[in-house]
Amino acid sequence: MAQVRRDPVIGRWVIVEQRDKSLGPADYEKESHLTKKGAFCQFCNGREGQTPPEVDAIRPGAYAPNAPGWLSRVVPNKFPALRIEGALDRRGVGLYDMTNGVGAHEVLIETPDHHKNFADYSIEEVVNVIKLYQNRSMSLARDKRFKYIMIFKNYGQSAGASLEHAHSQIIALPMVPKYVAEELDGAQKYYDFRGRCVFCDMIQQEYQDQRRMITSNDDFLSFCPFVPRFPFESWIFPKEHGIDFVTMQDTQRYQLAQILKDVLLRMKICLSDPSYNFYLHVAPVNYENPQSYHWHIEIVPQLTRVAGFEWGTGFYVVRTAPSVAAECLRGAVT
Amino acid sequence: MAQVRRDPVIGRWVIVEQRDKSLGPADYEKESHLTKKGAFCQFCNGREGQTPPEVDAIRPGAYAPNAPGWLSRVVPNKFPALRIEGALDRRGVGLYDMTNGVGAHEVLIETPDHHKNFADYSIEEVVNVIKLYQNRSMSLARDKRFKYIMIFKNYGQSAGASLEHAHSQIIALPMVPKYVAEELDGAQKYYDFRGRCVFCDMIQQEYQDQRRMITSNDDFLSFCPFVPRFPFESWIFPKEHGIDFVTMQDTQRYQLAQILKDVLLRMKICLSDPSYNFYLHVAPVNYENPQSYHWHIEIVPQLTRVAGFEWGTGFYVVRTAPSVAAECLRGAVT
Numbered sequence: 001m002a003q004v005r006r007d008p009v010i011g012r013w014v015i016v017e018q019r020d021k022s023l024g025p026a027d028y029e030k031e032s033h034l035t036k037k038g039a040f041c042q043f044c045n046g047r048e049g050q051t052p053p054e055v056d057a058i059r060p061g062a063y064a065p066n067a068p069g070w071l072s073r074v075v076p077n078k079f080p081a082l083r084i085e086g087a088l089d090r091r092g093v094g095l096y097d098m099t100n101g102v103g104a105h106e107v108l109i110e111t112p113d114h115h116k117n118f119a120d121y122s123i124e125e126v127v128n129v130i131k132l133y134q135n136r137s138m139s140l141a142r143d144k145r146f147k148y149i150m151i152f153k154n155y156g157q158s159a160g161a162s163l164e165h166a167h168s169q170i171i172a173l174p175m176v177p178k179y180v181a182e183e184l185d186g187a188q189k190y191y192d193f194r195g196r197c198v199f200c201d202m203i204q205q206e207y208q209d210q211r212r213m214i215t216s217n218d219d220f221l222s223f224c225p226f227v228p229r230f231p232f233e234s235w236i237f238p239k240e241h242g243i244d245f246v247t248m249q250d251t252q253r254y255q256l257a258q259i260l261k262d263v264l265l266r267m268k269i270c271l272s273d274p275s276y277n278f279y280l281h282v283a284p285v286n287y288e289n290p291q292s293y294h295w296h297i298e299i300v301p302q303l304t305r306v307a308g309f310e311w312g313t314g315f316y317v318v319r320t321a322p323s324v325a326a327e328c329l330r331g332a333v334t
Numbered sequence: 335m336a337q338v339r340r341d342p343v344i345g346r347w348v349i350v351e352q353r354d355k356s357l358g359p360a361d362y363e364k365e366s367h368l369t370k371k372g373a374f375c376q377f378c379n380g381r382e383g384q385t386p387p388e389v390d391a392i393r394p395g396a397y398a399p400n401a402p403g404w405l406s407r408v409v410p411n412k413f414p415a416l417r418i419e420g421a422l423d424r425r426g427v428g429l430y431d432m433t434n435g436v437g438a439h440e441v442l443i444e445t446p447d448h449h450k451n452f453a454d455y456s457i458e459e460v461v462n463v464i465k466l467y468q469n470r471s472m473s474l475a476r477d478k479r480f481k482y483i484m485i486f487k488n489y490g491q492s493a494g495a496s497l498e499h500a501h502s503q504i505i506a507l508p509m510v511p512k513y514v515a516e517e518l519d520g521a522q523k524y525y526d527f528r529g530r531c532v533f534c535d536m537i538q539q540e541y542q543d544q545r546r547m548i549t550s551n552d553d554f555l556s557f558c559p560f561v562p563r564f565p566f567e568s569w570i571f572p573k574e575h576g577i578d579f580v581t582m583q584d585t586q587r588y589q590l591a592q593i594l595k596d597v598l599l600r601m602k603i604c605l606s607d608p609s610y611n612f613y614l615h616v617a618p619v620n621y622e623n624p625q626s627y628h629w630h631i632e633i634v635p636q637l638t639r640v641a642g643f644e645w646g647t648g649f650y651v652v653r654t655a656p657s658v659a660a661e662c663l664r665g666a667v668t
Contacts, residue, residue, distance in 0.1 A: 160641025307494025
């Protein structure tokens with residue numbers, strides 16, 4: 001089993017493969033990061049037997065599991081970063097802390113159609129994907145070993161997608177990841193000082209300012225953040241304060257599907273179908289400070305390469321002002 | 335002038351280009367991140383007039399500045415992330431904090447030879463590069479506006495190098511960057527608790543354990559860290575405790591040059607000339623806790639793509655155990 005190791009100075013957690021399963025130099029050939037195109041695809045309709053048995057799916061009518069007829073399905077990852085079996089077994093080795101690599105790693109196959117792009121889904125198709133995000137989040141949160149459920153999507157080669165067929169990923173983690181912990185901590189400090197949610201204040205400031213706004217609907221709004229890491233980075237927030245998205249019902253789910261598809265389509269138009277990642281930032285399982293956190297989605301197009309300055313400092317250099325990015329995205333006709 | 339903006343939740347600083355100099359979508363065409371090859375190179379011997387006037391150089395004999403005959407030279411970056419002129423002018427806009435993008439951004443042209451690779455330099459050539467790192471660090475640290483001097487190198491396309499001719503970069507920053515601040519903070523907490531430098535303890539543990547050791551000489555040692563972000567990541571530490579590298583004299587400088595070249599050559603052999611970044615982590619200008627910090631160099635080969643999980647969590651998944659990486663690097667005959 002892989003180990004989850006904690007840096008003794010800065011507290012970063014890293015999942016490290018065990019010795020006998022480690023990749024050697026030859027496994028990192030120059031092309032290994034490229035998206036596999038045109039190869040046999042196990043995610044396509046009719047290939048259900050090629051994946052591990054599904055853990056959830058959207059199927060209209062009375063079709064059997066692991067048979068054709070699905071609209072979206074979730075299966076365990078064949079090459080998981082973390083494994084579902086076993087105990088955490090926290091322990092130290094001299095300076096270092098570690099646990100076993102226990103967690104869950106699932107793949108959500110968003111559509112049976114190999115060539116479909118998230119930005120071109122119908123709103124109903126996006127609704128199905130969001131429903132499965134909610135189902136899996138609720139289900140995995142019941143496992144007492146898991147502290148955080150992370151949902152994300154890699155699209156395109158520069159965003160690290162290794163398979164072409166549209167999919168998202170769900171990872172259940174035995175600890176709260178660093179970036180989320182920093183957000184929770186910063187938001188709680190702001191709340192302690194001002195008695196308000198920092199994200200609610202940010203939403204209000206962006207909505208009043210308008211320069212970085214991309215679009216909005218009844219329940220959600222999207223803007224380019226004032227302090228992005230990447231050019232054309234875009235965030236989606238629910239207007240109403242809330243720490244998690246699993247309780248959303250039909251109306252809100254439809255509104256989220258509408259705005260998520262809309263922002264991705266604007267990016268596809270403005271940036272010529274760019275590679276991107278998106279991920280949900282929600283509160284940890286059983287979070288105790290619901291007044292200070294505000295869940296959201298961050299979409300980060302991958303147009304440039306991160307280099308030594310960023311890896312060494314955590315500073316980012318963004319060569320497009322967010323107001324310029326928002327203007328482009330606002331102008332795209334969807 | 336660019337702005338330096340601070341995220342109001344997690345405190346990350348980002349350099350954001352101003353509106354009228356912002357890159358638009360067309361500036362990020364699919365190939366814009368590729369290293370320019372075979373193009374006219376302004377860094378080559380005899381092209382000194384094509385760069386801004388040099389701020390320092392290693393020249394044997396009595397050659398004039400900005401003329402041929404140099405071994406290494408430092409020039410201001412033609413497209414700086416930060417500019418040397420102006421006041422910081424710290425200010426807020428609603429929730430957000432910002433300052434003007436004041437700083438220095440210099441390029442160290444390591445060799446007059448367009449095709450030479452750092453791993454193949456003579457030790458004397460590396461010594462010259464290190465001397466210039468030291469000179470520029472000391473000189474920039476005298477400017478009261480700068481709190482941190484960051485030295486780094488991008489090599490190869492996947493590491494974000496936009497030019498082929500071997501060069502390093504030096505950036506002077508008006509604040510201590512996040513990753514360094516986290517290291518300083520973690521190291522100080524360890525010191526407060528145990529009365530020892532966490533890095534000295536780490537060096538001792540790695541030296542005794544031997545499994546992650548790559549190589550060592552009289553004054554330095556190199557190992558693959560127990561908690562890496564990247565496969566085959568390698569760190570170089572001085573054996574003697576110290577917070578900065580500018581005071582190093584001839585003997586130590588030679589030892590550092592020897593081990594840096596040696597580790598890079600081992601990577602070149604093991605990983606077929608990989609893209610990599612390296613950066614120096616030293617204490618900030620006028621740092622007041624010299625007992626707790628320990629300067630070092632981190633070398634991060636870029637063999638894979640960072641994706642949504644990492645961007646969303648700060649967690650990394652490393653598919654090669656550091657002990658396996660170290661074994662490969664130890665085995666390379668240099």
